[in-house]
Amino acid sequence: MTKRRTILVWAVAGLALLVLGFGFYGGFRWQQLKRDLGIVTLDVSGVRLTLDHFAVRQMVLVRQPSADERLAVTLDNLRLDFADGWRLLPLRSLSIDRLDARWQPAASKNDDNQPLPLPDPEQLNDWSAWLPRQGQIASLDLTVPCTSGTCRAQGQLGWQLGEEELLPATLDLQLDHQPHRLALALHAYEQDSDTHLDLGLQLDGQQRLSMQNQLTAQTDSTLWRGTLAMNELPEAPWLLAWLKEWLAYTPPALPTLPEQMRIGAGWALQLDTQTLAEDWQALNGELRLSANLPAPWPVVGLGQLQGQLDLSLLADDGLWIPTELAGDVTLQPAADLFAALPAQLRPSAVSLKIIPTEADEATQALPLSVQLSASGPSPVTLDTRLVLATAVPYAATFDQTRLTLRSPTMTEADFSLQGLEADLRLSGRVSQQGATIRFDKNSRLRVDSLSAASGLTASKLMLQLAGIGVEAGFAEGELQRLAITGKPAVTASEVKQPALRPQGWRWSGTLNADLSKATLDGPLGNDAGLSLPLKLNHTWTNSATRLDLTLPELFLRAGNPLAATFADWPPLLELNNGRLQGQAQLNLPGSGPLAASAKLSAKGLGGIYDRTELSGLDVEISAALRRDQLRLDVTELTLREANPGFTFGPLRFAGEYAGPLDNLDQGRLAWSIAEVRLLGGRLWLEPGMADLGSGTQQLKAHLRGLQLPLLLEAYPAEGLSGTGVIDGELQLQRSEAGISIEQGSLQAREPGGALQFRSPKIQALGQANPAMRLITEALDDFHYDLLASDVHYAADGTLDLGLKLHGRNPALEGGRPINFSINLEEDIPALLTSLQLSDRVSESIQRRVQERLR
Structure with missing residues (x-):
């Protein structure tokens, strides 16, 4: 007995150690799992597990995998009932008295253009096996991000699935917006080989929207048929105000009284379920839409739409072709719809009127008369006759098209326009493969005034565009080829620019442009x-x-x-x-x-x-x-x-x-x-x-062969003549004051020459002054063998000559030698002025001199 007791003691101790070891290991793994999942809090109380159900009085879960992501969930009185007969699946029912979830997602790093993968039917069946056949959340409180920041939704959620299969299934969702209630009911079931999805929307207990969908599986696609109907929405004021918290738009100011409205749609579309996730636009089939909106209604991505529209479309591999079209609608655009346009061109309202015209029964075409007008800072109108081909090859042909634009002011960083007016007459054709557009007669742009940052201004600027053609080629939805040709003409009544004199300018020629x-x-x-x-x-x-x-x-x-x-x-x-x-x-x-x-x-x-x-x-x-x-x-x-x-x-x-x-x-x-x-x-x-940038500059000039007779002929001295040839060297200096001669010398060539000074005034001076008589008699016929002079010329135009003259007069005192030293000072500008007042220059120069003297 003692040995048995010893073995039993060791066995119990070993089992205890094993349980304790598993407990420590399990706790360690649990803590590690919490860190991996980002769970910072998990509190569970009131747990009860029986053979047929699992119950929790309260559960609190806080998950924070990153600094900016957080999920907090609180559950009260959760009960999950199992299937009968010791089977776990299918789960029979789920009930929760209260579910409170608060979610703050991390900053998204995903590409919004990535397609959303759709689950295949096998995945849906696998998932549905874990869904309780029925469920009820008595109080649902969700706090999630939205366009306005954080939004809160309160309500109830319930569902009912088939006993063994997913269908038939119903889903009921109620959201409370005190004192109003929104109820969404979804019923899905199978009938023969078709799957039906019926959707109903109730507002304050009244059915407002109904939608029926029928999906028929075919060999390589799914046929989706459906209808949608909405006849009135008197709850619009509070509904739009509520949606404002969730969507990025400002609701219109609607009347307080209920407004009648009607929206109806029906479709039959072929869906390729294999490529739908990657290319959801690749659809085939038909769609018909009829809408009557007496008051402005918000349309996501467009703005507030009002009016009537009847439309039938044919879908051919994602290309939507109108087969019937009529409408008269007005759009108050969303703030960012025309954000790419300059502020002065953004319209405040756009109205569109489409009227079907008589069609030629022999052709598959839809002729339309289209009138568009946009109000705002720059009103725009468009009036055209449009013909849409409703059979292959699809194309749109337009003619008798007139587009007008008036913009009082348009200011950008580099230019400013005043009084812009555009009047364009167009015709052309557009298809998937390309487009051809032609500017017809009287197409022009006119600007009252244009100002550019370079100081250029132009008034009454006119651009004639008649005859210009545009041809474009497309491949896979992208522009591959472009050709713009024509002979435009530009005229401006007056162009001003600092380097130009104000006057009119014009240009005309050829224009050629491509990509x-x-x-x-x-x-x-x-x-x-x-x-x-x-x-x-x-x-x-x-x-x-x-x-x-x-x-x-x-x-x-x-x-x-x-x-x-x-x-x-x-x-x-x-x-x-x-x-x-x-x-x-x-x-x-x-x-x-x-x-x-x-x-x-x-x-x-x-x-x-x-x-x-x-x-x-x-x-x-x-x-x-x-x-x-x-x-x-x-x-x-x-x-x-x-x-x-x-x-x-x-x-x-x-x-x-x-x-x-x-x-x-x-x-x-x-x-x-x-x-x-x-x-x-x-x-x-x-x-x-x-x-030229230095203060002064020294230049050396050479003079050779100056004819003294020509010099004396040019110099306005009466009775002075002579012969001889003059050479010289001149040291020029350039400075800010002008040109001057600091050092210069002139000298007559050997053997010299002769000077005659036979002026009546000089002779009279000699007779009146005995001291001057010898000079006047000597210069009457002076034969020189030396004629030299120092030259100094100041920047103000004063010329100083220091003449040295040596020679004789053969008729005076037996021709004895005579030396003269003469200092001459001449104001060259005044001398030239006196010459220019004579008949040596043209009358134009004489007038300029006289005007300057005055």
Whole structure:
């Protein structure tokens, strides 16, 4: 006995340790499972388990798998009854006195475009096996997220299933919105080989919506037939106010009295259950809808709809083709329906009237008269005759179409429009494969005024669109081909821009556009007579634009349209002879600085600059703009003759300039040729460079072969003549004050020459003044062997000459040598003014000088 007792003791101890071990292990696994499932609280009280049922007085479950996701469920008095005969399934019934669930989901990371997978019939049967055959939740309290934040629903839920199968089944859901009640009843059953689903909606005990569905399984699809009916909804005010908490819309202000309304629909559609989840639009069949809405009713995604609509549709692989259509409806759009449009173009209300017209019995087509109008800041009207093909190939043809738009003001970041009016006359055809649209006669856009951020303004802008055609090709619902062609015309009564003189402009030409680029080609002209052939290319992929302009050969004898076009044209420059031609190219990339280049050729230009006559100017200039740096290349500039009061020329120059566009006076000027023929001689600069941004610049000029007779002829001194050839060296200095000569020297070539000063005034001075008699007699016929002078010229125009003259008069005192030292000071601007008041220059220059003196 002692041994047996010992074995028994050890057995009991071992069993206790085993139970204790299983308890510890079970507790550990339970804690680990709670952490894996995110369960932070699980309280169960009043548990009772018998052979035929399971009961819990209260259960509290709180699950929080992440920081922003939480589910809290409270159950009171749950009872689950089992099947008879020691079988667990099927569960006989479930009753809950109160279910309180509060759910806060995590931030969704799923793609909204992912299709929702649908369970197959086998899955439904597997799930239904675990559903109690009947159930009742006496008090249901749900708190879930909605568009307004968090919404709460209270009510009751009950269901009844078949004894062995899922069907027949009924579901009753009641939601309380004190003092109102919404009841939803669903009844599903099988009859022969069809499955029926009947749905009913009651509001405050009154049947308001009924829907019958019949599903018939076929070989590779399911036939879905059904009807829907709603005749009135006097409960609309409180129902819409309640739905406002759940849906993102503002309910309309409906009358307090019940309003009659009618919505009826019937359909017979073939569903491909294998692909329905991926492509739910791939339907075939027929749908008919009839609605009479005397008051505005909300439609999800559209807004508030009012009016009458009768519609029959044919579905062909997801393509819905109207076979009957008539309606007169008004839409108050939802706030985000037209959010993509500028604020000034968003309508406040849209009305649509569709009237069937007589059809040709020989063709399968639906002719309609469509009238659409939109009210708001920019009223829009559309009136068209539309013909819909109701058989393959499906298409819509429209003609006699007129679209009008009036917008008083339209303001965007880069431009502003005032008084926009559009009047478009259209015709065309649209199908699944493509579309063809044509702008008919009198199609135009008109703008009273346009202002752009660049300082450009245009008034009475008109765009003529007649003849423009649009062709598009589609493949699998996407645009694959686009072609826009035509000959538009643009006119503006006045264009203002800082670089242009205000006047009218016009352009007409050809338009070609496709998915990769757009091209405009035609002449641009203005009221001044300027005509510039223009070609514009814009690439859509990189938003790059290229503009090519051509200046055809312009004969200035007939006038100078350039001076009448550009505001920066030098006001003192008049060109009235010769011809000009050129080309320019502007490249504006999608990102980065613009680039430009130009070439200008001039032949035989003549005219006036300031108070100088110009003639025979030939020049070739190339210009390039890169990264705000301007470069000018003068291949050769030749001026045959200039006359500021005396004639000189020709003048030749070849060189280049480079400098910043915003500060042109800080650039660099370089030359290889800079010379002028002056009074029979040649004055030139050695090849060099001048930095215009520096304070001063030293330049050295050379003078060779100046003919003294020509100089004295140009100088307005009465009775002074002579012979000789003058050479010299001049040290020029450029500064902010202007051009000056700090050091200069002139000297006559050997063997010298002669001077005669035979003025009656000088002779009278010699007779009156004995000291001057010797000078006047010597200069009467002075033969010099030395004529030299220092030269100083100030930036204010004062010329100082220190003359040294050595020679003799053969008729005076036996021709003894005579030396003269003479200091001369001359105001060159005043001297030129006196010359320009004479008949040495044109009457135009004389008038300019006289006006300036006044």
